[in-house]
Every structure is written in C-alpha cells, then in structure tokens.
Amino acid sequence: MKLVVQVRLLPTPEQAAALEATLRAVNAAACQVSTLAYDQRVFRNYDLRKHAYTSIKDHYGLAAQAAQHVIKKVADAYAVLHANLRAGNLGKPGSARRLKAESKPIVFRSEAAQPFDDRCLSWQIDARTVSIWTVAGRLKDLTFTASAEQLKTLSAYRKGESDLVCRDGMWFLIATCDLPDRPVSLPDGFLGVDLGIANIATTSTGTRHCGKALNAVRHRRRELRRRLQAKGTKSAKRLLKKRRRAEARFAANTNHVIAKQIVTEAERTGQGIALEDLQGIRDRVRLRKPQRVTLHAWSFHQLGSFISYKAARAGVAIIHVDPSYTSQQCSACGHVDKNNRPDQETFSCTSCGFAEHADVNAARNIASRGVAGWAVSHAA
Known part of the structure; x- marks a missing residue:
C-alpha cells in the first residue's frame, strides 16, 4: 500500500531563494516541452527526450536527471489529459470545455510541484536534514520538521520519488512510502x-x-x-x-x-x-x-x-x-x-x-x- 508523508522544510533565506529559482526554471522548461509536444503531437516520454532533452538542459541549466524528470512530468500530464478526454470527463466532443482543453498546450505554474528521485535528493532522517539539487548547486543540511510517526514511516518505508512543493510561502517535501499490505481479517459481520x-x-x-x-x-x-x-x-x-x-x-x-x-x-x-x-x-x-x-x-x-x-x-x-x-x-x-x-x-x-x-x-x-x-x- 502506497502512502505519502508530507514534511515541512525550514530553509534559510538563501536556501529558499535557490529552491524558488529551481522551481521557476524546471516549470519554465516544462512549459517549453509542453508546447513542443503539442505542436509536434509527440507525447511519449522517450520520444520527447529526443526532441527536448539537450535544449532544456543547456538553456535552463538543469542537471541531467532533473531534465529527464521535467520531460516525464510533461508526458504524464498529457497522459492524464488524454485519459480524461477518452473517459468523457471534460465533456462531449464539440463541447466548450473539451475544446478549451484540446485547443492549447498544457501550462505549468511557475511554482508547480517538481519530483526528485534519490539521485537529486537524499534524506538524513536522524539529523532531520535533506540534501537536494538546485540550479544554484547542491543544498546540503536543509532542515525539515516532522512528527515521530512520520520519521518512523520515512525511515522504514520511503521508496521512490519525493515532490518539492511551495505553498503559501512555505516549503514541503511529499515523500512516497510503500507500506506492506496487512492481511485482512475475516469479518464477523x-x-x-x-x-x-x-x-x-x-x-x-x-x-x-x-x-x-x-x-x-x-x-x-x-x-x-x-x-x-x-x-x-x-x-x-x-x-x-x-x-x-x-x-x-x-x-x-x-x-x-x-x-x-x-x-x-x-x-x-x-x-x-x-x-x-x-x-x-x-x-x-x-x-x-x-x-x-x-x-x-x-x-x-x-x-x-x-x-x-x-x-x-x-x-x-x-x-x-x-x-x-x-x-x-x-x-x-x-x-x-x-x-x-x-x-x-x-x-x-x-x-x-x-x-x-x-x-x-x-x-x-x-x-x-x-x-x-x-x-x-x-x-x-
């Protein structure tokens, strides 16, 4: 069973500025990739890499892994959009809402969440710090706060990507945790x-x-x-x-x-x-x-x-x-x-x-x- 654990980051002003610049850079790159995908009708992750990887990596100063995550984010966004279109969640063909969704590329907010994997982000649970890649270089000893239960879950079950989120001026990391399934008891009614x-x-x-x-x-x-x-x-x-x-x-x-x-x-x-x-x-x-x-x-x-x-x-x-x-x-x-x-x-x-x-x-x-x-x- 997959759960998420949200922890709050406590960056210094310099660290916060680096995190903000990183989100702006990766989301500007995501908008560029989205426009390219929409214009050329290329939506698969690996096909998009051929068209966009080098240009966004060099232009926005992204690390290799960060650039790949940007492209994957765009591909996933279009996959969700197309699934909603097929399911009719955006209205019938020809409806105003559906035409609006189909008539322009997906746009990413400048502070939209960005995923980080273990190559870009490492956790020091005991010290309550993380080390994270930014466009200004690697930030080390970035402090976070969490409850004892959250720390226990992170230490034992964290697996996969973590999302960097800025919300109302506060910074958060949302980590994916893969908990083992507990056997279901035979119900008495x-x-x-x-x-x-x-x-x-x-x-x-x-x-x-x-x-x-x-x-x-x-x-x-x-x-x-x-x-x-x-x-x-x-x-x-x-x-x-x-x-x-x-x-x-x-x-x-x-x-x-x-x-x-x-x-x-x-x-x-x-x-x-x-x-x-x-x-x-x-x-x-x-x-x-x-x-x-x-x-x-x-x-x-x-x-x-x-x-x-x-x-x-x-x-x-x-x-x-x-x-x-x-x-x-x-x-x-x-x-x-x-x-x-x-x-x-x-x-x-x-x-x-x-x-x-x-x-x-x-x-x-x-x-x-x-x-x-x-x-x-x-x-x-």
Whole structure:
C-alpha cells in the first residue's frame, strides 16, 4: 500500500531563494516541452527526450536527471489529459470545455510541484536534514520538521520519488512510502456506513456524525467569501487569498476524524466496513437548490478514500455496495416504498410498522448488502 508523508522544510533565506529559482526554471522548461509536444503531437516520454532533452538542459541549466524528470512530468500530464478526454470527463466532443482543453498546450505554474528521485535528493532522517539539487548547486543540511510517526514511516518505508512543493510561502517535501499490505481479517459481520448531507456519516450501530454544526461553519465561510468577492478591494483580495485553502483543510480534517472513528469501531468489533458505491452520485441525485451547494462542496469521495486506506492499514475488510433504494427499504422486512420516508429524519415502514432514524435504517441496509456481497465474492 502506497502512502505519502508530507514534511515541512525550514530553509534559510538563501536556501529558499535557490529552491524558488529551481522551481521557476524546471516549470519554465516544462512549459517549453509542453508546447513542443503539442505542436509536434509527440507525447511519449522517450520520444520527447529526443526532441527536448539537450535544449532544456543547456538553456535552463538543469542537471541531467532533473531534465529527464521535467520531460516525464510533461508526458504524464498529457497522459492524464488524454485519459480524461477518452473517459468523457471534460465533456462531449464539440463541447466548450473539451475544446478549451484540446485547443492549447498544457501550462505549468511557475511554482508547480517538481519530483526528485534519490539521485537529486537524499534524506538524513536522524539529523532531520535533506540534501537536494538546485540550479544554484547542491543544498546540503536543509532542515525539515516532522512528527515521530512520520520519521518512523520515512525511515522504514520511503521508496521512490519525493515532490518539492511551495505553498503559501512555505516549503514541503511529499515523500512516497510503500507500506506492506496487512492481511485482512475475516469479518464477523459488517458495519454499514450511510453518507449524507444532514449527517455526514451514519453507522449501522446508530452512531451519527452530525453535519449540522459543520454545515453552519461552511455556510458562514461561504457568506464571508461572497462578501469579500463583492467588495473587491485589495485588502479583501488579500484576505481571500489567505483563506482560500481554509475550507479544504477543514473538510480534510473532519473527514480524517470521522474515518478514524469508523475504522476504530469496526476494528474493535471485528467487523468489516460496507460503503456505498457513490460513483456518479452528483449526476444521479436530484436535490433542492440549497442542498446542491452542500452536496457538490463536500468531498464524500475523500471521506470514502480515507476510510478505505485506514481500513487497509488496520487489516479491516471493506466492500462497496449498490446504494439504490437503501433509504426507502425497510431493514426489518425488506419492503421498499418511497412513502416509508415521511420526512428527512424518519423511517416508518408502511408494511410492518418498523420505525427508526432514516439514516440508521439506510446504514443497516448497507450492512446487510455488505454481508451478502462478501459471501458472493468470497464463496469457496
């Protein structure tokens, strides 16, 4: 299982200037290679090397390995673009969004991340320093800070490339770590998880991670953002820039907390975790306008991915099930009827009279489908 560890660099002003110059150089080179690839319709890594390697190495003062990483970055960017075009993620052929993506070469920001391998970057974990190549020469004894757990993970499992990132004037290295897969324990039943708007996540045991307070915070921040955008002054724009990642950090932290609690409960009880397969949920559901903002703004996919990787680290089985009619189906008798939901919170079966909180009932249906799906997929 692959994870990333992000550590913060603590460069001196001279070291920071060298790092900044390096990012500007490699991304300017990447833009040149991208234009060449687009004009000549050459997108494969090794073909691009024949056309661009010598010119960018000499013109931008790049080391040999750095120049190859620039070319590979461009090739990977076009591979992602073409995959999105084939999958229809950028619209149908002829649509404005698709034409915009196809009509010009990919452009790299001057501070876009740059990958470094072990030839360009070496770690001294015990000393908490790194040695990294820059256009100003090799920087040695560049200090970084990390938690004890991060240091342990880096020391034992770091493998492959690390990305140099500049974010809001701060410098980070994001290292790839390859952890061994933990054997999945045979589950004793499944913990169903229903994802929603009023409650971010509800488990089949009745635990509800309420979204009311979260939505209030997000509504307040959204209103502040709207007022600042309408104001349009320099100070308003400065504050908007300062706060632009605040909600993303807030959502990620909330999703981490919820995911950890769910995985801990499943691990403690010896159960697996059953999640809804929410692929394409934004295209399927029909909601009132106020709810659309909440649905499209909250990262349910991120929450699901956090649960999945935390479950894999803990050896907890996980399965994705079809979410169709889980909110209308009675978890006691199986009767499906939209009239079983008289309101958002309440589930009351019109057949057997069973009553429960609607999200808990849905989570129990997801848990049942998890048991059935596991039995089918792991039949002897």
